[in-house]
Amino acid sequence: MTAPILRYASLGSGSAGNALVIEARCAGQTTRLLLDCGFSTKETVKRLARLNLTGQDIDALLVTHEHDDHIGGVARFARKFGTPIHMSRGTHVSVLNHTHSCEGLNVTFCADAQPFELGALVVHPYTVPHDAREPLQFTFKCRDLHLGVITDVGHITPVVVQALQACHGLVLEYNYDAQMLAQSTKYPASLKQRIFGDYGHLDNKTSQELLLQLIHPNLHHVHAAHISQNNNDLERVRDLLEAALGEHRIPYALACQNEGFDWFEVR
Template identity: 45%
Template sequence: MRFASLGSGSTGNGLVIEQDSTRLLLDCGFGLRDAIRRIARLGLQPEEINGILVTHEHDDHTGGVFKLANRYRIPVWLTYGTYITSQKLMPKELEFDLHIIDSHQPFSIGNLQIQPYPVPHDAREPVQFTFEDGKHKLGVLTDAGTSTPHIEATLSACDALVLECNHDVDMLHNGPYVRSLKQRVGGRLGHLDNESAATLLGKLDNRKLQHIVAAHLSEKNNHPALVNTALSRTLGCEEHWIGIASQQEGFDWRQIK
């Protein structure tokens, strides 16, 4: 299994997961032309994507999902709550198959087994996912205001982990956002800060962990060096071992062996 990012942050998110001939796109918060360009940067064409999974309805995750799906007839999987709140983005004539998923029920697409799990976020029915190929497990967690025992159980024993480190608490408090936005971002239904992400990480079984990539960093309220320090301290590893997903470049393919 391998995985790569189209970009990660407040203006657009997308993650590609590949196992043999199965290629899935998790979210697409980019315009159609930009999404195609970012997919090509990874050596792929949209026609090679077998499915798009959607975590929740916010524009930085769904902005390009339905245009891409309609243009290339790519099936889409999402919860009922996300479906209801995303209808304004959908074309009148759907050229793709739409699959409604249960936030707790596992399912398979091609060679990948997928486990959705609910997360606390200010959306209608948000989920995140783990992906398994029978040998390895990739966990993804972004857009969650706090951890839960269920999140920690789901993300334990991953071989690779993409983990939200949205903001530094002090930078958010002293930053340019208005008070209401600061409260939303830092609240229970907002986004994980660096120390909360590190605390969550410390509760997981990380004995198999080959890759960790910090994602959804705020460009105004965080800095990669702060993320590296927080996560490396928890794992007891060198700071440079912590990967960072950027807004513009995402990150290149990472292989799970």
């Protein structure tokens, strides 16, 4: 029997747009999901082409929450390619009267701690603290291969830690450096407070604390994601990843806004 394959690639990650492709191949079946779509359809198609994919190659869209950088392109992409959508009821309600409304599209609701199958993948939604109506993050399994994703979360909860235990690959938010955000002259006090808050985003220190809880002998790779272009420093993030993972010889990389990252296979 052919061994299963689970791989993933980022089309871009950050406040200007997010999209992650997850692909599983098992028992002659191939399934490709797009986790969030914060880019225009034209831009998404352009970025998919870098991975030798087209819009027709995407079997389903998963949505984490209703903020523009995650859902901005979902409805138009789904209408153009006939792609089914999976999101929480809260996310669906929040965009009913919005330009991102998915009314009339093929929408299936998912919820915390209710796994579901999509082709060769088993998708595990889990709830996170973020300033959205019913935000979810996801882990993905293909046989014994396990990928975990966590972005757009204000603080770490036991649910988050439990969901991400024993993953072979991790995509983990390192959103901002606390000192850089505090000293920023570009962001008003209200926006700073939102980001700093318990329902905002993860700062480097908190992300590092989470990562240290998730290291285990079979963790194969870590990608830092949703890195602020204004309030973080890529070298600081690399230094943190090296400090956490270097002695374990676990490879790591950064997901950037413009290029994302190329295919990486979970092992």
